[in-house]
Amino acid sequence: MNFWTKVAGIILRNRYLVLLIIAIITGFLASQMKYMKFSYTEANLLPEDHEANLEYNKFLEIFGEEGNLVILGVKDSTVFTPKKFNAWNNLVKKFEELDEIDFTLSIADVQKLKADRKNRKFVLEPLYEGDPTTSEEVLEIKKQLFEKLPFYDNLLYNKETGTLQTAIYIKKEIINTPKRRDFIFDVLKPTIKQFEKDTNLDVRVSGMPYIRTLNAQNIQDEIILFVGGALGITAVIFFFFFRSFRATFITLLVVLIGVVWAFGFIGLFRYEITVLSALIPPLIIVIGVPNAVFLINKYQQEVKKHGNQAKSLQRVISKIGNATLMTNITTASGFATFVFVKSSLLREFGILASVNIISIFILALLIIPIIYSFMPLPKKKHLNHLERKWIENVVNWMESMVKKQRITIYFATVLFIILGIIGVYQIRVSGSLIEDMPKGLEFYKDIKFFEKEFGGIMPLEILIDTKKDKGVMKLSTLKKMDKINEVIENFPELSKPISVVNLVKYSKQAYYKGNPKYYQLPTSQEQSYIFSYTKNSDSNAGMLKSFVDSTGRYARITTFMKDIGTEKMDVIQERLKTVINKEFPSENYTVSVTGKALVFIKGTNYLIKNLVISLSLAILLIAIFMAWMFRSPQMILISLIPNMLPLLITAGLMGFLDIPIKPSTILVFSIAFGISVDDTIHFLAKYRQELIANKWRIKPSVYSALRETGVSMFYTSIVLFFGFLVFTLSSFGGTIALGGLVSVTLLLAMVSNLLLLPSLLLTFEKKIANKKVFKEPAMKIFPPKEEKNKEK
Numbered sequence: 001m002n003f004w005t006k007v008a009g010i011i012l013r014n015r016y017l018v019l020l021i022i023a024i025i026t027g028f029l030a031s032q033m034k035y036m037k038f039s040y041t042e043a044n045l046l047p048e049d050h051e052a053n054l055e056y057n058k059f060l061e062i063f064g065e066e067g068n069l070v071i072l073g074v075k076d077s078t079v080f081t082p083k084k085f086n087a088w089n090n091l092v093k094k095f096e097e098l099d100e101i102d103f104t105l106s107i108a109d110v111q112k113l114k115a116d117r118k119n120r121k122f123v124l125e126p127l128y129e130g131d132p133t134t135s136e137e138v139l140e141i142k143k144q145l146f147e148k149l150p151f152y153d154n155l156l157y158n159k160e161t162g163t164l165q166t167a168i169y170i171k172k173e174i175i176n177t178p179k180r181r182d183f184i185f186d187v188l189k190p191t192i193k194q195f196e197k198d199t200n201l202d203v204r205v206s207g208m209p210y211i212r213t214l215n216a217q218n219i220q221d222e223i224i225l226f227v228g229g230a231l232g233i234t235a236v237i238f239f240f241f242f243r244s245f246r247a248t249f250i251t252l253l254v255v256l257i258g259v260v261w262a263f264g265f266i267g268l269f270r271y272e273i274t275v276l277s278a279l280i281p282p283l284i285i286v287i288g289v290p291n292a293v294f295l296i297n298k299y300q301q302e303v304k305k306h307g308n309q310a311k312s313l314q315r316v317i318s319k320i321g322n323a324t325l326m327t328n329i330t331t332a333s334g335f336a337t338f339v340f341v342k343s344s345l346l347r348e349f350g351i352l353a354s355v356n357i358i359s360i361f362i363l364a365l366l367i368i369p370i371i372y373s374f375m376p377l378p379k380k381k382h383l384n385h386l387e388r389k390w391i392e393n394v395v396n397w398m399e400s401m402v403k404k405q406r407i408t409i410y411f412a413t414v415l416f417i418i419l420g421i422i423g424v425y426q427i428r429v430s431g432s433l434i435e436d437m438p439k440g441l442e443f444y445k446d447i448k449f450f451e452k453e454f455g456g457i458m459p460l461e462i463l464i465d466t467k468k469d470k471g472v473m474k475l476s477t478l479k480k481m482d483k484i485n486e487v488i489e490n491f492p493e494l495s496k497p498i499s500v501v502n503l504v505k506y507s508k509q510a511y512y513k514g515n516p517k518y519y520q521l522p523t524s525q526e527q528s529y530i531f532s533y534t535k536n537s538d539s540n541a542g543m544l545k546s547f548v549d550s551t552g553r554y555a556r557i558t559t560f561m562k563d564i565g566t567e568k569m570d571v572i573q574e575r576l577k578t579v580i581n582k583e584f585p586s587e588n589y590t591v592s593v594t595g596k597a598l599v600f601i602k603g604t605n606y607l608i609k610n611l612v613i614s615l616s617l618a619i620l621l622i623a624i625f626m627a628w629m630f631r632s633p634q635m636i637l638i639s640l641i642p643n644m645l646p647l648l649i650t651a652g653l654m655g656f657l658d659i660p661i662k663p664s665t666i667l668v669f670s671i672a673f674g675i676s677v678d679d680t681i682h683f684l685a686k687y688r689q690e691l692i693a694n695k696w697r698i699k700p701s702v703y704s705a706l707r708e709t710g711v712s713m714f715y716t717s718i719v720l721f722f723g724f725l726v727f728t729l730s731s732f733g734g735t736i737a738l739g740g741l742v743s744v745t746l747l748l749a750m751v752s753n754l755l756l757l758p759s760l761l762l763t764f765e766k767k768i769a770n771k772k773v774f775k776e777p778a779m780k781i782f783p784p785k786e787e788k789n790k791e792k
Contacts, residue, residue: 029264045603334674423652455495664734676749
């Protein structure tokens with residue numbers, strides 16, 4: 001007795017036990033959902049031991065979390081009227097009193113550095129005392145700030161546009177916890193909303209904690225949208241094809257249990273929900289429905305043939321089981337290749353996707369036949385779709401193309417290959433942290449506002465190790481740092497740098513009675529007496545600790561980046577490194593360029609290398625499957641060509657449509673390849689069965705396989721097309737691109753498998769027409785009984 005026939009017997013004889021086991025597992029996984037939590041940190045795409053990560057972690061060790069700054073901005077000339085000016089400063093004071101806030105920096109906090117000649121030290125004096133009551137007082141404060149205090153330029157104001165900026169530093173210990181979310185949504189946003197209402201000022205808000213929180217909330221909201229959308233659209237299409245509420249209900253039940261399992265596995269493995277893992281539940285719906293299409297279609301075909309329910313259910317499992325298992329294993333293995341990647345983000349995605357794909361296959365194979373066994377036989381109207389005229393016309397057209405238009409098919413293939421290659425050369429890589437963010441939402445517009453006014457919001461840090469305690473405050477080191485500052489100021493993509501150099505320049509200005517023309521580094525003659533003032537001062541210590549560590553060995557230069565692509569960042573890095581190598585000899589200094597945005601950009605480049613590895617692995621794995629199934633080298637080549645073509649066209653489309661390769665679109669190829677191979681397996685499995693039935697005559701076998709599998713492949717491809725199209729409802733650019741590109745690729749894969757694959761089989765029939773080449777496969781994809789019956 002065939003293995004799958006035994007499996008069918010076990011499943012159908014133990015229906016109640018199987019359903020009980022499924023219910024227990026579902027209950028257990030549902031209980032694990034409470035451990036699901038959303039990620040509160042950026043996706044780290046690099047392995048932990050990567051050089052960029054080590055440098056960044058060293059920076060964090062010395063200076064702590066750098067992504068804890070929330071900035072408020074206002075560009076409105078009426079802010080320089082007493083009522084609004086005082087309201088603006090009081091708004092910041094409100095925040096400073098909160099437990100979640102470390103400290104704030106606004107105009108109200110501005111301290112002027114003054115030289116106390118008597119005690120030979122610097123002292124800090126407030127810019128003004130008490131709330132100004134007249135317009136003249138406010139304008140005097142503005143004049144003092146804009147004309148006399150260059151230290152605060154680009155930190156608290158933009159001299160050219162009159163825009164004011166306020167910095168709110170959230171406590172570092174809560175920055176990567178749910179408390180950050182509570183502060184942003186329950187305190188920050190409502191307070192600002194009320195302020196805007198009271199003053200009629202438009203407040204812009206940004207900064208990494210704010211962006212990350214709103215982004216995480218968007219991901220959370222979209223999971224529900226995707227799951228609901230994928231369920232809705234696949235149910236509608238399924239019903240349109242099958243015209244059966246019963247079949248639609250059973251399919252939805254299977255995928256809903258699959259979704260519970262998907263969320264349950266995320267909780268069970270204690271993974272955080274990221275942009276990638278959020279795609280798993282809807283992905284399972286989209287991949288689970290085709291399994292149901294094949295199983296239900298086969299059941300209805302069997303019922304139509306002989307009307308015996310027990311025989312039909314047993315044949316569904318025994319005939320479709322193996323082919324469906326193979327297709328799910330190939331899809332899962334496409335995702336499983338990410339397990340070999342060092343990036344934990346991709347590895348988690350690969351594990352979750354492959355485990356869930358195998359789970360949804362098992363659920364479909366068990367639940368569909370069992371539920372049908374409790375139900376009466378389908379009525380004639382439920383089987384009408386098997387003879388629908390338009391489907392027959394589609395299949396006839398495909399057969400006619402393969403018979404008479406093979407040259408056209410090959411010509412179109414070559415044309416698409418050429419266009420694909422041209423497109424591939426135009427693909428750009430994007431390591432932007434914010435490119436995917438919803439362009440229509442207010443917080444994206446705010447990011448652009450701060451980029452325009454203050455040069456960006458993404459911190460880029462330069463860490464300088466002088467290798468000696470108190471090495472930072474040497475004039476030679478400060479001059480070297482100033483050279484880096486000059487290079488940074490030349491880049492329109494970067495904001496003005498902030499470092500200990502600014503503070504030393506400010507000290508010299510203070511020494512010369514606050515005259516702004518002395519805002520520069522001291523000369524070697526001035527150094528000794530200006531620095532002696534500094535040593536005697538307590539006032540500088542607080543300001544210094546942000547830029548120099550307690551030993552005086554390490555310094556940081558902080559600048560903020562605009563949303564720039566990988567190429568521009570490479571140019572900036574090269575220029576910075578040239579200056580660093582020239583000014584800071586490696587025997588005396590260690591200088592590293594780091595920061596969250598830079599780590600992300602490097603992570604994107606790292607991912608692209610890994611994409612090539614994981615895709616090559618997927619292709620190799622699937623080639624091994626084909627070799628194992630068909631024992632024919634020619635068949636490996638013939639089966640891979642129709643699946644590589646859609647990937648090339650998709651890559652070409654990305655080039656032509658300027659969709660960059662980035663963490664979100666990188667998955668397109670692996671998802672599409674893993675799923676499109678399914679069609680090939682279904683077609684070749686049927687084709688092999690027909691070969692035996694037709695005494696190894698290729699032509700009738702190809703046409704029979706095309707007619708038999710064409711309908712199911714057409715149905716599943718349409719379901720997959722619209723299922724992935726659900727992702728285009730997202731507000732994230734990357735997710736929209738992912739959905740659209742996978743949809744197009746799978747549609748192309750269907751056309752390729754139904755036109756190019758049979759054409760190749762017919763063209764190379766002499767090469768594969770004998771039993772020696774197309775040996776007995778390692779596994780029986782279809783039961784032998786059926787093959788014998790066919791031969792009769």
